[in-house]
Amino acid sequence: MSELLSSELLANIGRSAPPREEVVTRRDIRKYSVATGQRSQKFLDGDEAPPMFHVALFWDVVELDELTPDGVSIDSLVPKFPLERAMAGGLKIEYHEAIYPGDVLLGTRTLTDIYEKQGSQGPLIFYEVTMEVENQSGDPVLTQKTTRIMR
Amino acid sequence: MSDMPRVESIKPGDPLPERQFQPDNVQLFLYNAALWNAHRIHFDHPYATEVEGYPGLVIAGPLLGDWLTQSVIEWLGDDGRLVSIEYSNRKASYIGEILRSGGKVLSSEQDNGTVELEMYIKNEADEVITPGVAIVRFPAS
Numbered sequence: 001m002s003e004l005l006s007s008e009l010l011a012n013i014g015r016s017a018p019p020r021e022e023v024v025t026r027r028d029i030r031k032y033s034v035a036t037g038q039r040s041q042k043f044l045d046g047d048e049a050p051p052m053f054h055v056a057l058f059w060d061v062v063e064l065d066e067l068t069p070d071g072v073s074i075d076s077l078v079p080k081f082p083l084e085r086a087m088a089g090g091l092k093i094e095y096h097e098a099i100y101p102g103d104v105l106l107g108t109r110t111l112t113d114i115y116e117k118q119g120s121q122g123p124l125i126f127y128e129v130t131m132e133v134e135n136q137s138g139d140p141v142l143t144q145k146t147t148r149i150m151r
Numbered sequence: 152m153s154d155m156p157r158v159e160s161i162k163p164g165d166p167l168p169e170r171q172f173q174p175d176n177v178q179l180f181l182y183n184a185a186l187w188n189a190h191r192i193h194f195d196h197p198y199a200t201e202v203e204g205y206p207g208l209v210i211a212g213p214l215l216g217d218w219l220t221q222s223v224i225e226w227l228g229d230d231g232r233l234v235s236i237e238y239s240n241r242k243a244s245y246i247g248e249i250l251r252s253g254g255k256v257l258s259s260e261q262d263n264g265t266v267e268l269e270m271y272i273k274n275e276a277d278e279v280i281t282p283g284v285a286i287v288r289f290p291a292s
Binding site: 028031032034035036037038039040050051052055056059060061067070071072073089090091092093094095147 | 172181184186187188189195198213218220224233234236237239
């Protein structure tokens, strides 16, 4: 039986945020490519997006008063956990289609798991958010699973 | 030289080329600006060191993931496609550190062209700070 995760918290599994539509521009691809040190000309010219461009495209844009004092936007999809220090987790991305300038992408995020593990220095809460991205034709572009750890 | 499909020459244990990264404040700023990420640990040195207790400005986790991915697609070239990648940010790194990406072939299935790669970002102490696994697919031979 979980010690930290109440049934109310676990009931959040399966919640989705409203789908977000984003337009891919050559300029945004170029900025991302320069900032990440891409060496392929098609990325630097913005003819095609590098594989992790969607991380920038779908980063939440919130108003200044919605940022915490340390500059982080609060993810409204994720409930308030009894552990509050976030550690970087990991990503898993499955690719179906490349992303090009002019694409109109729809991203839908779902809270797909919450679980607890005993770490060496105490309990940890893990949560997983899955984002499905599809293009204007309704074809799947990618699936991304983000795992985050709270300590 | 030969018309042999590339996947036929790929064997478990084959290394991927290493690449060195030494991000500075400007690159880290541009990266977080491209994301619209205002987390202070990436640009506010007094905050990162005095409030959060880090030894310096923290290199963004997904930037390390991007470098891991770049290593895969540069090795792949136009010969195949990236099917999936996963990685975890195990240990933080800071502006001023010299990092390097690389990896090796874990398995190669000649019949369907699928190759599994074990990837890493290492720091100067040779610690793997970001391990990952990528699946790529070549045209079947």
